[in-house]
Amino acid sequence: MLxxxxxxxxxxxxxxxxxxxxxxxxxxxxxxxxxxxxxxITRAEYLLYENFLRLSQPGAEFPRSKQVQILQELIxxxxxxxxxxxxxxxxxxxxxxxDFQAFRKQVLATDTIAGSLTIFYARLQELxxxxxxxxxxxxxxxxINAMVEAEEEKxxxxxxxxxxxxxxxxxxxxxxxxxxxxxxxxxxxxxNFPDSxxxxxxxxxxxxxxxxxxxxxxxxxxAQLAKEYSQDGSASLGGDIGFIEKDSVVKSFGDxxxxxxxxxxxxxxxxxxxxxxxxxxxxxxxxHYELDEVREQIADTxxxxxxxxxxxxxxxxxxDEADIEIYFK
Numbered sequence: 322m323l324x325x326x327x328x329x330x331x332x333x334x335x336x337x338x339x340x341x342x343x344x345x346x347x348x349x350x351x352x353x354x355x356x357x358x359x360x361x362i363t364r365a366e367y368l369l370y371e372n373f374l375r376l377s378q379p380g381a382e383f384p385r386s387k388q389v390q391i392l393q394e395l396i397x398x399x400x401x402x403x404x405x406x407x408x409x410x411x412x413x414x415x416x417x418x419x420d421f422q423a424f425r426k427q428v429l430a431t432d433t434i435a436g437s438l439t440i441f442y443a444r445l446q447e448l449x450x451x452x453x454x455x456x457x458x459x460x461x462x463x464x465i466n467a468m469v470e471a472e473e474e475k476x477x478x479x480x481x482x483x484x485x486x487x488x489x490x491x492x493x494x495x496x497x498x499x500x501x502x503x504x505x506x507x508x509x510x511x512x513n514f515p516d517s518x519x520x521x522x523x524x525x526x527x528x529x530x531x532x533x534x535x536x537x538x539x540x541x542x543x544a545q546l547a548k549e550y551s552q553d554g555s556a557s558l559g560g561d562i563g564f565i566e567k568d569s570v571v572k573s574f575g576d577x578x579x580x581x582x583x584x585x586x587x588x589x590x591x592x593x594x595x596x597x598x599x600x601x602x603x604x605x606x607x608x609h610y611e612l613d614e615v616r617e618q619i620a621d622t623x624x625x626x627x628x629x630x631x632x633x634x635x636x637x638x639x640x641d642e643a644d645i646e647i648y649f650k
Contacts, residue, residue: 351364352364352365353648354366354367354392354647354648354649355392355395355396355645355646355647355648355649356644356645356646357396357399357400357403357643357644357645358400358403358643358644358645359644360399362392362395362396362399366395367391367392367395367649368449369449369450369454370391370394370395370458371383371388371391372448372449372450373448373450373454373455373458374391375448376428376444376445376448376450377424377427377428379431379432379433380433388649389649392647392649396645396647397636397640398461398465400639400640400643400645401465401468401636401639402461402464402465404468404639405464405465405467405468406464408468408471410464410467410468410471411464412460412463412464412467413463413467414460416463417456417459417460417463418456420459420462420463421452421455421456421459424455424459425441428441429441469632469635472628472631472632472635473628473631473632475631476624476627476628476631477627478620478624479619479620479623479624479627483623484612484616484619484620484623485612487619487622487623488612488615488616488619492609493609496609496610496615497607497608497609497610498566498607498608498609498610499566499567499568499607500566500567500579500604500605500606500607501564501565501566501604501605502564502565502567502578502579502601502603502604502605503561503563503564503565503601503602503603503604503605504561504562504563504564504565504578504599504600504601504602505543505544505547505555505558505559505560505561505562505599505600505602506547506551506553506555506560506562506574506597506598506599506600507533507543507546507547507550507551507553507560507597507598508551508552508553508594508595508596508597509526509529509530509533509550509551509552509595509596509598510526510552510594510595510596511523511526511595512552513525513526513529513550513552514526526595526596527589527596529550529596530589530596530598531589533546533550533598534586534588534589534598537586537598538586543559543560543586543600544559544560544561545559547559547560548560552595553594560600561602564603564605565578567579571592571593571594573590573591573592574590574592574597574599577590577597577599578599578601581599581600581601582601583601583602583603583604584600584601584602585600585601586598586599586600587599587600587601
């Protein structure tokens, strides 16, 4: 399913509640693929939705298993829209317009359309689609998303007891760590020589790294040199990147940092990012993160899980209550 800049979340919403299997029944009218609370989903409606997917996914294949999934999405869409309308939710037309424009931009960027509005509109006609039909679909997406977000707002933040219980349960898995080392570094690379006329500045970069290392050995301030020369985002922090585990960084960097003694300045080490001059400023033995170090992370996890569970219960409940007959086979 299509997503546009993270705004259209209906794809994941539909997947949450895909709990019904398509039956092998046969409708009296072969043009009717399913009924939802007495309303038909026709072959023509199904084909429009499939063609919408073809527009956004050029070259995609639709075997029978995929067609079954698409019909299930249409059924879910019909059920959820009905509930959103029952709750009196109106689409935010400004958001709908933004989503449509983002969608059109995405489609125009495909190799099939190649940025041509003429080809875009010809493709719409070929697929039997219209901009009005797509906008209506985005309206449906928008009110379902609004309903889901309203449901998520009902979830309360976890209390201290819940956080502590989760920490104790996952302490030896999620919150254990190997040896940690606090590191600062100076990264130099070709960006240090923006005005160089040489096509290959690698020798200049290495020479600068060696020069900075010598200056540090002579007693110059590491943080000051990092702020002046480092091409890493940590430059403003004097090169400090905090605590790392060996496997959390590129191999050459990790090997150097974890073989160094405390407060040792390591000679320049090369990686794909350039040359690093590394200093280890603190070492922690393998163990567990303290609760206060991960409290906010746990709170976010529990809140997210609570929202997901509430939304799942809503959507699955709506499916259970709906009168659904499926004839497509």
